[in-house]
Every structure is written in structure tokens, then in C-alpha cells.
Amino acid sequence: MKDRKAEILELATELIQTKGYSAFSYQDLSDRLGIRKASIHHHYPTKEDLGKAVLAHYMERAKKNLQVVAQTSDDPWQRLDGFFELVRGTQQEGDRICCIGSVYAALTVVPQEIGETASHLAQFIVSWLSEVLGDGKKEGSMAFNGKPEAQALAVFCAMQGALQMDRAESGGILDSVMGQVRENLSV
Amino acid sequence: MKDRKAEILELATELIQTKGYSAFSYQDLSDRLGIRKASIHHHYPTKEDLGKAVLAHYMERAKKNLQVVAQTSDDPWQRLDGFFELVRGTQQEGDRICCIGSVYAALTVVPQEIGETASHLAQFIVSWLSEVLGDGKKEGSMAFNGKPEAQALAVFCAMQGALQMDRAESGGILDSVMGQVRENLSV
DNA sequence: GTCTATAGCGGGATAGAC
DNA sequence: GTCTATCCCGCTATAGAC
Numbered sequence: 273m274k275d276r277k278a279e280i281l282e283l284a285t286e287l288i289q290t291k292g293y294s295a296f297s298y299q300d301l302s303d304r305l306g307i308r309k310a311s312i313h314h315h316y317p318t319k320e321d322l323g324k325a326v327l328a329h330y331m332e333r334a335k336k337n338l339q340v341v342a343q344t345s346d347d348p349w350q351r352l353d354g355f356f357e358l359v360r361g362t363q364q365e366g367d368r369i370c371c372i373g374s375v376y377a378a379l380t381v382v383p384q385e386i387g388e389t390a391s392h393l394a395q396f397i398v399s400w401l402s403e404v405l406g407d408g409k410k411e412g413s414m415a416f417n418g419k420p421e422a423q424a425l426a427v428f429c430a431m432q433g434a435l436q437m438d439r440a441e442s443g444g445i446l447d448s449v450m451g452q453v454r455e456n457l458s459v
Numbered sequence: 460m461k462d463r464k465a466e467i468l469e470l471a472t473e474l475i476q477t478k479g480y481s482a483f484s485y486q487d488l489s490d491r492l493g494i495r496k497a498s499i500h501h502h503y504p505t506k507e508d509l510g511k512a513v514l515a516h517y518m519e520r521a522k523k524n525l526q527v528v529a530q531t532s533d534d535p536w537q538r539l540d541g542f543f544e545l546v547r548g549t550q551q552e553g554d555r556i557c558c559i560g561s562v563y564a565a566l567t568v569v570p571q572e573i574g575e576t577a578s579h580l581a582q583f584i585v586s587w588l589s590e591v592l593g594d595g596k597k598e599g600s601m602a603f604n605g606k607p608e609a610q611a612l613a614v615f616c617a618m619q620g621a622l623q624m625d626r627a628e629s630g631g632i633l634d635s636v637m638g639q640v641r642e643n644l645s646v
Numbered sequence: 647g648t649c650t651a652t653a654g655c656g657g658g659a660t661a662g663a664c
Numbered sequence: 665g666t667c668t669a670t671c672c673c674g675c676t677a678t679a680g681a682c
Contacts, residue, residue, distance in 0.1 A: 276648095309675095313676085369564065423643075429632075455605035484658085497669095502665090
């Protein structure tokens, strides 16, 4: 255990994605890490501090991942696939939903700054997707009615919903929705 | 106040849709209804009892609403619009998300039966939508790649995500996503 | 940096009077 | 059906020893 603070942050992220912000507790962290609650308060004085740190780190990591995908290829379809792989990665980490969706679902009971960070990240992702879909339409490899911004928003919302629903249904909801999104963009 | 039990059920539904299952409490109900917590326990002994009742009633009402829409018109586009109006109704009742989405987001901390009821209702809605989209494709008024079932699932997930995101962003996220769904079904 | 101990609050739930 | 009173628990958070 070299970096306790990072370890706590990582586990808190997992708990927010699985149990939700309201339901996860310092006791959960204590049990899983094998240290006392007070020790966790030493690293993150309040739950709000910890929550803010989780979202800030989550945002940073997500932005970085998307930038890597964008740099890997210019092809819109490959960039979309890269995005899908990131989403699938979230799910395969074990019954997690997206941090944004978790915060959105509890928006009225979450500290304001946490909601705003989630919102900021959502806008970033939608904007990133808009560029991918816009490029695809321009070069003719993708085809759809309406503006790229609206389509990107719809795709983002579908991913959020699919991640949540995938946990409840045994069948591959996420796969199916990703497949349909592809169909809706095909020439 | 003729029917206290129904009144409690209604308010509990609202609280689950706004605060989420974990965060809403008998104290919340007590404050809003002006009666003591113990009186609420008289009608619904445990929180799980109340939660089950909320979901059972929500499911019943949603099924009835969809059946009414289906009986009102045979036209697929009109039926889709009827569905959209129901979704919009949920949102316009004041910062609510769909009960299903609320339960899905907290699936790991919600009593099993509640999760199963949410799942059952979700399947019903997706099935209902499949018929609408299937009919539209058959008669030629709607056009899209892939199977109606997969498209219906994607539309459902997009609606869940849009309802959640709409609360966080001031702009009409829900309107935009509904508009794009229409575009994706247009000939 | 981690511990013990404890404070203070709010949660779900019950008993029993009215 | 509603009330007062109470129980026990888990939560967030702090103080202070090691």
C-alpha cells in the first residue's frame, strides 16, 4: 500500500459507481481497506471533499482517455469504437455505471460542486462525440438526419441508460444498444 | 385528506424520483405530510414495504397509460408521440426522473424485489415500443436499420439518460433527444 | 498515518396511550 | 389513525494518544 490517498480515491470511485453517492460510507471504505474510519478522515476530512476529489479525478482521466482515442486515429468509426471500448471498460470493471449517471440520478442530494463537475464532463464528452459524428457525416462514412450535436447527445444519453440497464438484465443490453447506435449512423 | 395511504404512496413516489431510494426517509414524508413518522409506519410498516408498493403502483399506472395510448391510435408516429408525452409528463412534474432509472442507478442497494419490478416494467415498455417501431417499419412510415427490438431498447435507454441529464442542464435536453430519435426513425 | 474513543445526529422501527 | 416516547443502529466527524 504505497499511496493510501490514491487507494482511497480509487475505492470511493468504485463505491459511487456501484452503490451511489448517498449510500456509500466511510465504513464501507474502512471495511474494504482494513483501516479505521478516522484514518480515512485524515486523508479526506469530509465526505464532500472525497466526493469532489473522486469526480475531479474521474473527469481528468476521462478527458485524457478521449484525447488518446482522438490522437490514435482520424477515422470517425475508429474513434467511435474507441469511445465504445471506454464505456465497455467501465461496465466490465464489475457492475459499475458511469460516475456521471450515478451523480445525475442523485442530483438533488449531492453537493452542488459535484453535480456541476458531472455536468461539465458530460458536456465535454458530448462535444467530443459531436466532432466525431460531424466528421463522419462530412466525409460520408456516416449518415444520419439532424445535427451532429443532437445525435451526439442522443448517443451519450443512450449509453448512460444502457450502462444502468445492463446491470439489471442478464443479457447484453450494452452490446445491443451500441450495435443499434452503429446502425443509426450507417450509410 | 381522505386517503392517507394513497397520499403517502404518492409522495414517496415523488421522493424516490427526486432524491432516490437511499436518500429518501420517513422523516421526509413526516415533514411534508405534517404527521409523525410512527403514523407512516402504521400504513407501511417498513421502508421496503413502501418501496415495493411505490413500484407496483408505478408499474400499474405506466402499463395503463401505454395501453390507453395504444388504443387511441393505430398510427405508429402518433403512438410514439403519445409515449413521448408520457415521458415529458414525468419530467414536468418537477425535477423527477423515471422511477425505473432511479432504481437502476441504485440497484445494488435496493431490495431485490424492487429491482425486479423495475426490470419487469422496463421490459414491458421496450416490448411496447418494439411493436410501435415494428409497425412503423412494416407500413413504411418509419425507416431504420436493425431490428425493432434493438431500436426500441436504444430509444428507451436514451429516454432514461435524457430525463436524468435534463435535470442538470438548463437547456431542453429531453426535447433535443426526442427530436433526434424522431430523426433516426424518419424515412 | 493510524489508532481508540466518543460526540452528535438522523435513520428505521416498536410499544403503548389516546 | 395518530400521537409521544423510546430503542438501537449506522452515519459523519473530531480529539487526542501513539
